[in-house]
Amino acid sequence: MPATFTFGEMLSARSVIGTTLAELGEEHENLWVLTPDIGATLVEFRDKYPDRFLDVGLAEQACVGIAAGLAYDGNIPVVSGMLPFLSMRALEQVRSDVCYPNLPVKIIGTHGGLVGNGGSTHYAVEDLALMCALTNMTVTSIGDPAMVGEVIRQSMHMQGPIYIRLAVGKKDKVLYEPGRHEVRIGKGIVAREGTDATIFTHGTVVAQALDAAEELAKDGFSVRVVDMFTLKPIDEDLILRSAEETNGKFVVVEDHLSYGGLASRIADVVADRNIHLTAFERLGIPQVYAGFGEDEELRDKHGYGLGATIAATQRVIATKP
Numbered sequence: 001m002p003a004t005f006t007f008g009e010m011l012s013a014r015s016v017i018g019t020t021l022a023e024l025g026e027e028h029e030n031l032w033v034l035t036p037d038i039g040a041t042l043v044e045f046r047d048k049y050p051d052r053f054l055d056v057g058l059a060e061q062a063c064v065g066i067a068a069g070l071a072y073d074g075n076i077p078v079v080s081g082m083l084p085f086l087s088m089r090a091l092e093q094v095r096s097d098v099c100y101p102n103l104p105v106k107i108i109g110t111h112g113g114l115v116g117n118g119g120s121t122h123y124a125v126e127d128l129a130l131m132c133a134l135t136n137m138t139v140t141s142i143g144d145p146a147m148v149g150e151v152i153r154q155s156m157h158m159q160g161p162i163y164i165r166l167a168v169g170k171k172d173k174v175l176y177e178p179g180r181h182e183v184r185i186g187k188g189i190v191a192r193e194g195t196d197a198t199i200f201t202h203g204t205v206v207a208q209a210l211d212a213a214e215e216l217a218k219d220g221f222s223v224r225v226v227d228m229f230t231l232k233p234i235d236e237d238l239i240l241r242s243a244e245e246t247n248g249k250f251v252v253v254e255d256h257l258s259y260g261g262l263a264s265r266i267a268d269v270v271a272d273r274n275i276h277l278t279a280f281e282r283l284g285i286p287q288v289y290a291g292f293g294e295d296e297e298l299r300d301k302h303g304y305g306l307g308a309t310i311a312a313t314q315r316v317i318a319t320k321p
Contacts, residue, residue, distance in 0.1 A: 012041075012145065012171060012172065013110075013142070013145035013148050013166050013167075013172050014040075014041035014110065014166075015041060016145050016146070016148045016149045017041055017042075017080065017108060017148055017149075017152070018041040018042055018043065018044050018045065019044065019149070020148070020149040020152050020153065021033055021042065021044075021045045021078060021080075021152070022044040022045045022048055024152070024153065024156060025045055025048060025049045025052065026048075028076055028156060030074060030075040030076055031049075031052065031075070031076045031078065031156075032052045032053070032054070032067070032070050032075050032076065032077045032078065033045050033046070033049075033052065033053050033054075033077075033078045033080065034053075034054045034055075034056065034063050034066060034067050034070075034077060034078065034079050034080070035054070035055050035056070035063065035079070035080050035081055036055075036056055036057065036058055036059055036060045036062075036063045036079075036081045036082075036085070036086075037055060037056075037057050037058045037081075038080065038081040038082055038109075038110075039053075039055050039080070041080075042080060054066065060081065060085045060086050060089045060090040060093075061089060061090045061092070061093050063079055063081065063086075063090070064079060064086070064090040064093040064094055064097060064098060064105070064107075065093050065097055067079050067098070067105045068093070068097035068098050068101070068103055068105060071098075071103035071104055071105055072101070072103065076104055076106070076156060077104075077105050077106070078105075078106040078108060078152075079105065079106065079107050079108070080108045080109065081109050082109055082110060082111050082122070082124075083109035083110065083111055083112050083124035083127050083165060083166075084111055084121065084122050084123060084124040084127070086107055086109050087109075087124055087126070087127035087130055087131060087163075088124075088126070088127070088130075091130060094107065094131075094134065094137075094161075095134055098161045099134045099135055099136045099137050099160075099161055100135075100136075102136045102159065102160045102161070103160070103161060104158060104159060104160060104161065105161045106152070106155050106161070106162050106164065107161065107162070107163050107164065108152070108164040108166070109124075109164070109165065109166065110166045110167065110168055111123065111124055111167070111168065112124045112127060112128075112141060112165035112166060112167055112203055112204070112255065112256075113125060113167060113203060113204055113205075113254075113255025113256060113285075113295070114255060114285065114290050114293075114295055114298040114299065114302075115167045115168045115204060115255070115295045116168050116295075117292055117293060117294055117295075119291065119292050120289040120290055120291065123290060124165070125255075125256055125257050125285050125290070126256075126257055126260065127163075127165065127256075128141065128165065128231055128254075128256050128260070128261045128262070129256075129257065129259075129260025129261055129264070131163045131232075132231055132232045132260075132261075132265065136160045136161060137160070137161050137162070137163055137232065138155075138158065138160065138161065138162040138163065138185065138186075138230070138232060138233070139162075139163045139165075139230070139231045139232040140162065140163065140164050140165060140185065140229055140230050140231070141165040141202040141203040141229055141231060141262075142164065142165065142166055142202075142203065142229050143167075143172070143173075143175060143201075143202065143203045143204055143205070143206035143207060143227065143229070144172070144173070144174060144175040144176055144206070144227075145166075145172040145173075145174065146174050146176070146178070147176075147183050147229065148164070148166065150183045151164060151183065151185060151229075152164070154183075154184070154185050155185070158185075162185075165203060166203075167203060167204035167255075167295075172204075173207045175191065175206060175207060175210070175227075176189070176191070185230055186230050186233045186235065187230065187235050187238070188200075188226050188227060188228040188229065188230070188234075188235040188238045189226070189227040189229065190224065190225075190226055190227075190238075191206060191209075191210060191225045191226065191227045192210055192213050192223070192224060192225040193222075193224055194213065194221075194222040194223040194224035194225070194246060195222045195224070195245065195246055195247075196221050196222045196223055196246060196247065196249070196317050197221075197223050197224070197246050197247065197249035197250070197251060197279075197313055197316050197317050198223070198224040198225075198226055198242040198243075198246045198249065198250055198251070199212065199213065199223060199224070199225050199226070199251045199252075199253060199309065199313060200226045200228050200239075200242075200250060200251070200252045200253070200262060200263075200266060201225065201226070201227065201228070201252070201253045201254060201262070202227060202228050202229055202231065202254060202262055203229075203254070203255055203256075204255050204295070205253050205254060205255050205299070205304070206225070206227045208253070208299070208305070208306050208309060209225045209253055209309060210225055211306055212306055212309040212310045212313060213225050213313075215306075215310055216310060216313055216314070221313070221314075221317060223313055223317075224242060224245075224246050226238060226242060228262055228266075231261070231262055231265055232265070234265050234266070234269060236269050236273065239266055239269050239270070239275065240269075240273060240275055243270075243275045243276070243277060247278055247321075248275075248276055248277040248278040248279070248321075249277070249278050249279045249316045249317060249319065250266065250277060250279070250280045250281070250316070251280075251281050251282075251283065251309070251312050251313050251316050252266055252280075252281070252282045252283065252284075253283045253284070253304055253309050253312075254283070254284045254304075255284070255285070255295075255299070255304075256284055256285060257284060257285050257286075257287070258282050258283065258284030258285060258286060258304075259282075259284075261284060263282035263284065267280070267282075278316075278319050278320075278321050279315070279316040279319035280316075281312045281315065281316055283303060283304035283308055283309060283312055284304055285302055285304070286302055286303065288302070290302060
């Protein structure tokens with residue numbers, strides 16, 4: 001079957017953020033960019049629009065609170081920083097100052113999952129569960145750096161808040177050929193077609209899921225890979241269609257706690273819509289503090305690396321109805 005993705009080209013998601021915001025600053029004169037001392041990639045916007053750029057220092061709560069105030073005044077604020085702290089330290093401000101009044105604040109950040117080798121305090125592994133629980137919040141997790149700019153552009157026209165999760169964002173694989181897939185907030189992407197089972201995934205492990213499907217194809221297995229880059233609102237129709245077209249066999253792989261993230265979101269849809277599945281496996285971070293290590297090393301250690309993904313998919317495919 002023809003490949004629907006490309007590997008090899010590397011791109012910095014952070015540079016895409018900086019370039020996109022600088023471009024949008026000209027189109028939207030009410031666009032503000034704020035950061036809690038994580039502004040190295042925002043220099044282009046800062047230099048072009050210094051009156052609409054704020055670095056508040058290491059104060060995530062204050063950063064989100066100021067963004068809410070700017071939004072009340074008719075502006076479009078973007079907060080860019082590290083997600084372990086924007087999702088945890090500033091959670092009350094995100095909930096009460098941004099989500100409660102449904103303000104158009106965009107929260108963009110890095111270090112989603114076990115990336116960066118910063119230790120457990122610097123990994124955002126609970127963040128998707130927290131953000132999906134917040135009323136009015138749209139939640140995304142992006143693996144292809146080329147998609148980041150399009151998601152930011154679409155978010156400019158949203159009425160409420162959005163959370164945009166990235167990995168480290170310095171050197172990321174471009175997964176999709178330009179123009180091959182429609183990127184639309186609220187809709188998943190079928191990154192690879194298949195009929196024997198579906199791997200659902202998001203963020204930095206989309207590339208791993210595609211590698212797993214490629215390895216399984218060598219043994220004659222046809223595995224669909226769905227990049228569910230929007231977790232909320234989730235693409236329920238794609239979940240239903242994948243159940244019908246891939247024998248009701250699902251594997252969910254995510255760089256997040258195995259409960260509370262994408263797997264839990266999909267399980268809710270399956271239960272609520274009475275979707276019949278033959279097999280369902282979730283791979284993610286267990287209830288542990290993961291410790292130090294490179295991302296691939298930690299995925300293998302905690303049971304959701306490439307080998308574990310291949311093995312889980314083989315088990316799912318082998319399950320009899």
